[in-house]
Amino acid sequence: xxxxxxxxxxxxxxxxGVTSVVISGCGGNLSQLxxxxxxxxxxxxxxxxxxxxxxxREGLPDSVVSMNDSLAQYRDFLSRYIDYxxxxxxxxxxxxxxxxxxxxxxxxxxxQLAEPYLMEKExxxxxxxxxxxxxxxxxxxxxxxxxxxxxxxxxxxxxAYQKIQRAKALLVTNNAPFDSIALAFSDDPSVKRNKGELGxxxxxxxxxxxxxxAYQGRAGEVLGPIRTRYGYHLIKIKDRxxxxxxxxxxxxxxxxxxxxxxxxxxxAYQSIxxxxxxxxxxxxxxxxxxxxxxxKTSGKRGGDLGFFxxxxxxxxFENAAFALKNIGDLSPIVRSPFGxxxxxxxxxxxxxxxxxxxESLKRLFKxxxxxxxxxxxxxxxxxxxxxxxxxxxxxxxxxxxxLDSSATYxxxxxxxxxxxxxxxxxxxxxxxxxxxxxxxFLKRSGSGKRKLTRENYDILKSExxxxxxxxxxxxxxxxxxxxxxxLMKNYKEGILLYKISxxxxxxxxxxxxxxxxxxxxxxxxxxxxxxxIEVSHISLANDSLAGDLYExxxxxxxxxxxxxxxxxxxxxxxxKRKLRKLRYKKDNASxxxxxxxxxxxxxxxxxxxxxxxxxxxxxxxxxxxxxTPLETEKFEKGERDYLDRCFTLNxxxxxxxxxxxxxxxxxxxxxxxxxxxxxxxxxxxxxxSHLQELLTEQFEKDWVSRLRxxxxxxxxxxxxxxxxxxxx
Numbered sequence: 001x002x003x004x005x006x007x008x009x010x011x012x013x014x015x016x017g018v019t020s021v022v023i024s025g026c027g028g029n030l031s032q033l034x035x036x037x038x039x040x041x042x043x044x045x046x047x048x049x050x051x052x053x054x055x056x057r058e059g060l061p062d063s064v065v066s067m068n069d070s071l072a073q074y075r076d077f078l079s080r081y082i083d084y085x086x087x088x089x090x091x092x093x094x095x096x097x098x099x100x101x102x103x104x105x106x107x108x109x110x111x112q113l114a115e116p117y118l119m120e121k122e123x124x125x126x127x128x129x130x131x132x133x134x135x136x137x138x139x140x141x142x143x144x145x146x147x148x149x150x151x152x153x154x155x156x157x158x159x160a161y162q163k164i165q166r167a168k169a170l171l172v173t174n175n176a177p178f179d180s181i182a183l184a185f186s187d188d189p190s191v192k193r194n195k196g197e198l199g200x201x202x203x204x205x206x207x208x209x210x211x212x213x214a215y216q217g218r219a220g221e222v223l224g225p226i227r228t229r230y231g232y233h234l235i236k237i238k239d240r241x242x243x244x245x246x247x248x249x250x251x252x253x254x255x256x257x258x259x260x261x262x263x264x265x266x267x268a269y270q271s272i273x274x275x276x277x278x279x280x281x282x283x284x285x286x287x288x289x290x291x292x293x294x295x296k297t298s299g300k301r302g303g304d305l306g307f308f309x310x311x312x313x314x315x316x317f318e319n320a321a322f323a324l325k326n327i328g329d330l331s332p333i334v335r336s337p338f339g340x341x342x343x344x345x346x347x348x349x350x351x352x353x354x355x356x357x358x359e360s361l362k363r364l365f366k367x368x369x370x371x372x373x374x375x376x377x378x379x380x381x382x383x384x385x386x387x388x389x390x391x392x393x394x395x396x397x398x399x400x401x402x403l404d405s406s407a408t409y410x411x412x413x414x415x416x417x418x419x420x421x422x423x424x425x426x427x428x429x430x431x432x433x434x435x436x437x438x439x440x441f442l443k444r445s446g447s448g449k450r451k452l453t454r455e456n457y458d459i460l461k462s463e464x465x466x467x468x469x470x471x472x473x474x475x476x477x478x479x480x481x482x483x484x485x486x487l488m489k490n491y492k493e494g495i496l497l498y499k500i501s502x503x504x505x506x507x508x509x510x511x512x513x514x515x516x517x518x519x520x521x522x523x524x525x526x527x528x529x530x531x532x533i534e535v536s537h538i539s540l541a542n543d544s545l546a547g548d549l550y551e552x553x554x555x556x557x558x559x560x561x562x563x564x565x566x567x568x569x570x571x572x573x574x575x576k577r578k579l580r581k582l583r584y585k586k587d588n589a590s591x592x593x594x595x596x597x598x599x600x601x602x603x604x605x606x607x608x609x610x611x612x613x614x615x616x617x618x619x620x621x622x623x624x625x626x627x628t629p630l631e632t633e634k635f636e637k638g639e640r641d642y643l644d645r646c647f648t649l650n651x652x653x654x655x656x657x658x659x660x661x662x663x664x665x666x667x668x669x670x671x672x673x674x675x676x677x678x679x680x681x682x683x684x685x686x687x688x689s690h691l692q693e694l695l696t697e698q699f700e701k702d703w704v705s706r707l708r709x710x711x712x713x714x715x716x717x718x719x720x721x722x723x724x725x726x727x728x
Contacts, residue, residue, distance in 0.1 A: 033048065036078055038082060087704075090703075099499070102496065117484055121481060139239070140198075144164065145188045147160060161232055164232040165225065200311070202243050208374060220238075223235040244309070247324075249344060250344045254294055255338060269340060279330060287302075396438075404452055409446040412439050415439060442460050445463065534673060535632060535643060538617050539621060556610045558609060563604070563606055655668070
């Protein structure tokens with residue numbers, strides 16, 4: 001009774017506009033309302049409103065639901081989605097999910113997707129949010145570095161640590177000035193110039209240990225020692241402020257030579273001063289930059305430097321550029337190590353939301369390989385703790401006893417079966433690995449010239465631990481992340497549907513030549529050419545040659561390849577000399593050359609008259625003689641935009657050269673052809689395509705009809721009315 005009562009209220013709500021109050025009163029949830037139910041014997045599938053909306057969105061560009069979508073559109077999509085579900089069910093019924101090739105394809109796809117997905121969820125997303133928050137603020141800091149060389153010995157590392165501790169003691173105990181201690185202690189090569197000053201920086205600009213520590217500090221605080229790949233740092237936080245967003249600026253630069261004389265400096269200053277005066281008198285910045293700026297790269301763009309943030313330009317330039325307040329403001333004359341500048345503010349970047357920034361943040365994070373490796377190690381440590389990872393030193397000792405800086409991994413072959421069957425690692429109660437698994441990994445990864453050293457062994461053992469713990473976590477992704485489970489479900493259904501559709505429909509749509517000919521006989525008038533043109537063309541290497549030949553054809557003016565009386569005389573003399581040299585030679589090659597030269601000599605004549613289209617085609621299209629017919633092509637209107645005007649021209653019209661690919665073509669209109677039926681050969685590809693479409697449609701229709709006949713399908717139109725409506 002209560003169920004019928006709620007159903008009646010629900011139907012009324014469609015017309016009254018009542019939504020959440022009514023549904024919650026019935027104890028329901030709009031997103032879980034059924035819009036369709038499909039039954040086959042003991043199998044039942046319910047399409048909820050939430051699933052319908054999700055699938056409907058997936059079929060739209062940019063996942064945007066139009067306000068004009070109607071109930072009729074929803075019904076049509078729902079009908080097609082029911083067909084999809086029936087086909088997938090049929091694939092399962094026919095055992096396609098058990099086929100080895102489909103299982104392999106599914107597993108390959110899952111392996112390719114799973115680890116990047118795990119990293120995205122457990123590492124990248126967390127760090128992107130953290131990086132976004134950091135980038136809201138910028139820090140001004142100075143530092144002192146005690147350098148630790150790469151591959152430093154423990155004694156060298158200790159020495160650097162003691163050095164940084166002495167520097168810190170002087171700062172804290174004696175309250176010594178930071179810049180003085182930096183000059184005395186820091187190994188940073190730039191310290192003599194900047195006294196440890198780093199300027200302002202924001203998230204993603206420093207090595208991660210340094211940056212993380214700095215963002216934990218307060219203005220005025222000295223932090224450290226902080227260890228990075230460079231060594232040990234002391235960091236003094238000088239200021240924290242809201243981040244200065246990048247600006248876009250243009251500049252005009254007059255350079256000053258290296259080691260300038262006073263005269264050089266004065267000359268450059270007078271030049272930039274004159275340019276500033278012209279700007280103030282209303283001349284265009286872009287034109288003056290192109291004409292006078294010694295920065296030729298930006299000068300070509302009217303001085304435009306694009307967007308840049310802090311620490312991208314030399315300090316005098318940066319300070320002046322970021323001091324400009326309004327778009328279009330000009331700076332006073334600015335001196336930098338490169339010369340004198342006038343800067344104009346073009347634009348300011350506005351703060352973006354997290355979603356808008358996400359892709360650029362991701363690129364920034366992924367470029368920081370050290371940070372990515374650090375976060376990956378943190379993930380592995382977290383997983384080890386989560387699953388109570390344990391290593392067994394007594395079993396590992398069998399491998400570690402073989403470590404030898406002169407040995408290769410082949411030495412591990414000497415381990416006996418008892419040793420190889422010992423458990424070396426275990427986690428998550430039931431997951432355990434024996435020594436032989438680790439040994440196989442070591443031998444596979446350590447093949448080649450790598451030695452069985454302690455360092456190499458420790459690296460590979462860590463990689464093995466990471467591999468097995470991540471593999472276990474990946475096996476849990478479906479239960480941990482419903483989104484991943486849905487993604488894999490969709491992929492599995494997709495490959496099942498593809499394979500069963502191939503067998504039930506596509507492989508059966510082969511069209512025979514006899515069937516196509518019979519269809520053509522009954523439908524000849526369906527395959528017609530609209531009015532066409534037939535054209536030929538001369539293809540030429542460059543626009544200059546094409547222009548000269550077009551002028552020759554249309555204006556009767558010969559420009560190329562003319563032979564005057566004098567030129568004929570000179571060529572004849574040259575050919576006769578060559579013939580005389582060959583006169584007494586009896587070999588076949590000489591005889592053939594004499595024949596060729598005589599033909600050239602006989603053909604030589606004065607040639608200054610304009611040539612015909614056929615002559616030029618023979619010469620420039622590589623035809624050996626003028627008897628070979630011109631090659632022609634036929635086109636309907638719209639096939640080649642540059643030929644469409646031929647439909648309004650008379651036959652034999654010559655078109656101006658057009659560039660086609662890397663060549664220049666001169667076209668001639670040969671014929672205009674009326675609309676006509678296509679021959680079977682001309683229509684063949686269309687006929688085959690059309691028949692395949694018809695057969696596909698029919699086989700698809702028959703298949704779906706059979707599936708629907710054995711199914712009970714209920715559609716709840718009243719619930720479909722709630723699609724894409726507010727749920728609360």
